[in-house]
Amino acid sequence: MNIEELKKELKNEVGPKLYNHSIGTMEEAEKLAKVYNYDILKAKVAGLLHDCGKSRCGDNLTHAKKSADLAIIKYGIKDKEIIDAILYHTTGRVNMTLLEKIIYIADKIEPGRNYEGVEELRKIAYLDLNKALIMSLENTIDYVEKRNMELDMESVKALNYLKEER
Numbered sequence: 001m002n003i004e005e006l007k008k009e010l011k012n013e014v015g016p017k018l019y020n021h022s023i024g025t026m027e028e029a030e031k032l033a034k035v036y037n038y039d040i041l042k043a044k045v046a047g048l049l050h051d052c053g054k055s056r057c058g059d060n061l062t063h064a065k066k067s068a069d070l071a072i073i074k075y076g077i078k079d080k081e082i083i084d085a086i087l088y089h090t091t092g093r094v095n096m097t098l099l100e101k102i103i104y105i106a107d108k109i110e111p112g113r114n115y116e117g118v119e120e121l122r123k124i125a126y127l128d129l130n131k132a133l134i135m136s137l138e139n140t141i142d143y144v145e146k147r148n149m150e151l152d153m154e155s156v157k158a159l160n161y162l163k164e165e166r
Contacts, residue, residue: 003026003041003044003045003048006045006048006049006075007023007048009074009075010022010048010049010052010075013052013055013074014051014052014054014055015055018051018054018055020112021051021110021112022047022048022049022050022051022052023048024110024111024112024113025047025048025050025051025103025106025107025110026044026047026048026106027047027110027111028047028105028106028109028110028111029043029044029046029047029102029103029106030043030044030047031126032102032105032106032125032126032129033102035126036098036102036129038098038099038102039099042079042081042082042099043099043102043103043106045077045079045082046081046082046085046086046099046102046103047102047103047106047107049067049070049071049075049077049082049086050064050067050085050086050089050103050107051063051067051107052067052070052071052074052075052086053065053066053067053068053069053070054066054067056070063090064086064087064088064089064090064091065087067086067087067089068083068084068086068087071083071086081097081099082099084097084099084100085097085099085100085102085103085104086103088100088104088154089103089104089107090107090152091152091154091155091158092104092133092137092154092155092158092159093154093157093158094154094157094158094161095161096133096158098129101129101130101133102129104133104136105121105125105129105132105133105136108121108136109121109122109125109132117135117139120135121135121136121139130162130165130166131166133158133162134159134162134163134166137155137158137159137162138159140155141155141156141159
């Protein structure tokens with residue numbers, strides 16, 4: 001898993017906006033991995049490839065599955081932990097691994113993100129990852145419900161699980 005080679009391949013696969021978002025997510029995942037004492041290379045790979053399939057599908061809810069599949073087929077990723085982090089980066093899930101949590105939050109707080117509450121979420125992410133996940137999931141669910149969009153129940157289950165765990 002050579003990061004520089006993966007970056008070159010990804011740059012040829014996606015547009016500049018998505019590439020910059022992927023780099024930002026990778027860099028944020030690296031910082032979070034350092035804070036939470038997690039494998040930096042795995043965090044970087046998962047952060048870089050988390051949206052690698054997004055340009056190939058128009059549906060926001062299906063891009064995580066497409067990205068996980070592409071990570072295996074096109075980029076040769078065999079590590080199940082990395083694949084699962086990519087697969088669950090949009091919805092979360094019950095009993096998330098540390099890497100899944102890191103990628104979920106890194107995607108939400110990377111430097112290119114600009115939405116109400118992101119600055120507070122950035123601060124909390126480096127102090128209490130689970131609290132940041134709860135905040136982010138609540139915000140996402142609220143956003144989806146207010147716009148009458150399709151809500152993935154995995155997000156609700158993940159939120160309830162995290163709240164019970166606390």
